[in-house]
Amino acid sequence: MPIAEDPEPRPSRGDEPGGSDPSGTGEKDPFADLVLDDAFVRGATVKEQSGRTRMLSARWKHTPPVDPGGRRSVNDGPSAAKGRFGRKPKPAALDPWGNPRPRRRGWRAPLLVVLTIAVVLSVMNVDGLRTWFSDHLGKSSSAAPAPVPTVAPETAKPTAAPPTTPDDQPTVDHPWKGSPAEGWPTGQEAFVLPEAKAVGVFSADEVASQLQSVKAYLTASNLDPQVIAGARPEASLALLDRADRANAVAALDHPTKDTDPTSWFTRFDPREAALVGTTVKVQGRISYEGDGDGGVLVHTDFTFVYPLQPGPDAEKLASSRRRTPDTAPGGTATAKPGGTAKPVGLVSRAAAADSGDTWTTRTIVRKVDDIRFYDPKHYKVDAKKLVLVKTQWDAGNSACDVYDGFLHPQFQQFESHDPEPTGPTTDPYDRSKDIAPADQCGSVSRT
Incomplete structure (x- = not known):
């Protein structure tokens, strides 16, 4: 096989003229039959070092390599000292040239320090931490308050009053605080109509229409x-x-003790009180039966809870209110023949002067009505109009003996000049009892 340094083939013997036998004996050249093929290269006992090995050897003559540690064999003697917590040190990472990479700073230790400090501060000032979460996240750091249980509309007369709730002061932002009515139905959701059936002279469709009118x-x-x-x-x-319409109009135009329009309609003087938001909580039931004369008698019993905030003149009106001179103490207000109303006053003295109009209150009104639809063949009535046979009502947290056509709630932040209550204390949320006439101005146990 020719090589680059010798373009002419070598002689196969050593006796040619000018032969290549250096000894001059004329013997055959020992390299004459040598072929530099792959088999020759693989069988070589001495191999040339690679370029990378020669480069590293030259570098290490001046800068010896650093032992990264962790790469020891069983013949290297005792192992190096272990790291923290008895853990073996990790082998150092090397760059492409075999040098150890600089170790990155760990993030776990600073994070552990920050968390430790936070835990210590929270333990030292739990209330402050709770306040911070409440102000910045809108939630308390303590467990979330239990959701208010939803109370379905009544299907029968309850057997007991609603459970006692914390006596918290309601505010504009939380008008239902401390009220058992918070889980009650809202507005018309409480007016669940019974299934309409034919009664007396009226068909099922006519009874359904009458219930819708109620x-x-x-x-x-x-x-x-x-x-x-x-x-x-x-x-x-x-x-x-x-x-009935004529009687109601007369009561609205000329309210008196015996004809008080609040027995028909729930109204507040806007100068004194305003509804907080638009939500009114309601609980009660509707039933019906025949009236024994071919007509229909509908029974309604509902309690309405109104969250109220002071009107622009609430404080002035509370300071100037006096018992009307023509009303004797302990008088009862007759709504209509056969019905009575018992205004119940919540007497409370002025509280924190800085509460302003952020404090609210609630007035609880219960109304029990018997509404009759007469047989038009026997009575001169409009079969589609309501006839109020009997009305009973009770107002909790409304000033006693004030008959001007409005209810008058009392706000805790304003001192009241109403008369001291002399009657019993009642629970306006207790629907297990019937409305009873009262001859004295009483007080309520809660609002």
């Missing part, structure tokens, strides 16, 4: 925001029979 009357009389704010209840008046 629901509309309850809504317009007790839930209409404008009526609650003192407006004239025109929608309610339109649903009443001619005689």
Whole structure:
């Protein structure tokens, strides 16, 4: 096999003229039959070092390599000292040239220090931490308050009063604080109508229409925001029979002790009180039966809870209110023949002067009505209009003996000049008892 240094083939013997035998004996050249193929290269006993090995050898003559540690064999003697917690040190990472890489700073130790400091501070000032979470995240660091259980509309008369709740002061932001009505149905959700069946001379469809009229009357009389704010209840008046409508209009125009329009309609003087938001909590039930004369008799029993905030003149009106001179102490207000009303006053003295109008209160009104639809063949009535046969009502947290056509809630932040209560203390949320006439101004156990 020719090589680059010798373009001419070598002689096969040593006796040619000018032969290559250096001895001059004429013997054959020992390298004449040598072939530098792959087999020759693989069989070589001495091999040339690679370029990388020669480069590293030259570098290490001046800069010896550093032992990274951790790469020891069983013949290297005792192992090096272990790291923290008895752990073996990790072998150092090497760069492509075999040098150890600089170790990165760990992030676990600083994080552990920060968490330790936070835990220590929280233990030292739990209340402060809770306040911070409440201010910045809108939630307390303590466990979230249990959700208020939802109370379904009544299907029968309850056997006991609602459970006692914490006596917390309600505010504009939390108007239902401390009220058992917080989980009650809202507004018309409580007016669940029973299944309509034929009664007397009326078919099932006619009874269903009558029940819808009763629901509309309850809504317009007790839930209409404008009526609650003192407006004239025109929608309610339109649903009443001619005689009842005339009596209600007279009561609105000339309210007195014996004809108090609040027995029909829930109204507040806007100068004194305003509804907080638009939510009114309601609980109760509706039933019906035949009236024994071919007609239908509908029974309604509902409690309405109104969250209220002071009006622009609330403090002035609370300071100037006096018992009306023509009303004797302990008088009862007759709503209509056969019905009575017992205004119940919540007497409380002025509290924190800086509470301003952020504190709210609640007035609880319970109304029990018997509404009759007469047989038009035997009575001169409109079969689609409501006739109020009997009305009973009870107002918790409303000033006693004030008959001007409005309810008058008392706010804790304003000192009241109403008369001291001499009657019993009642629970306005207790629907297990019937409304009983009272001859004295009492107080309520909660609002």
